[in-house]
Amino acid sequence: MTHTPRSVVIQGTGSYTPGDIQTNDDLAKIVDTSDEWIFTRTGIRERRIAEESEQSSDMGATAAAQALERAGVEAADIDLVIVATITPDMPFPSTACLIQTKLGIPNAVCMDIEAACSGFIYILEVAAALLQSGRYRHALVVGTEKLSSILDWEDRTTCVLFGDGAGAAVLGVSETPNVGLLDFKLGADGAKGDVLYMPGGGCAVPATPDSLDRRMHFLKMRGREVFKMAVTVMEKAAKEILEQNGVNSDQLACVIPHQANLRIIELLAARLEIPMDRFYLNLEKYGNTSAASIPIALDEAIQAGRLKSGDLALMVAFGAGLTWGATLVRCP
């Protein structure tokens, strides 16, 4: 069988963030912190917090419905649903199956992939490869997180950093060469898993009164170590993908980085020698939304007119695992 290389393009995007805004001053009433500390150390002013009754699948389905509408693709035309999340509604069934049902997608292959904050780049690569195989026509990729459900609201070193939300994209194939998702550079280093993890909830530490007492069902992080690794791995992934595609950083119209900390992004910008005004930023409003961070920012950047036809953009992320990933996109 002859293989025709196909371009995989983003046909539409959507995003959703909950209405409840939690400011740094609100947090200062819960833990020993201040707007001044949080803003100067992270660049975050506020984040969105989901209702108790609003789950990752609900937020993901809302973002996905918007992406489908903007793509002009019917639910019946989606044959692949991939969700990136570290806060699934439940261990099983997958959040992808829950979103499939909420959107009335009649028949699709549905799966969750877990790569923490790098999750959206990971699912883009998996979906792109499956679309290129010719066995699928349209993929729905969703990054969705209810991180407020795994935060320790007594730990000021973590609870101030994260927020809830979802972003989605519909991917399809195009016969036009050299457009869409041009290339990927993903990686992982499992030996560094203990810098950012949640010990409880899996088979190693199931929920027991003891595991609850020991606060093991909350996210744990050694922030300073994560910070240093984040800059190193994102710089490496970005430089490698630019080099292997013969792209100079000044050819990039827009960089969409994982929105974790403004100081991490500023260091990355300096190392890549890309001016900060070419980075799309929204972490001031949402904090770190893990797997939802890149797709929310991508959707907002597109809606704001930051990505025009022919533009080259770089998306780059890091997260627990450690994992990282970069992708280069040319707007059709």
Ligand code: UT7
């Ligand atoms: O998607 C991946 C997710 N993770 C990340 O992106 C995290 C990357 N790391 C970071 O963003 C930064 O390391 C943090 C924002 C987490 C921390 O900033 P930092 O400049 O590395 O601060 P630090 O951990 O060195 O702490 C400095 C001080 C400490 O006090 P002492 O020991 O100097 O007295 C902390 O106890 O700040 C204290 N501190 C706080 N003070 C007020 C830590 N958290 C807070 C807080 N409010 N919320």
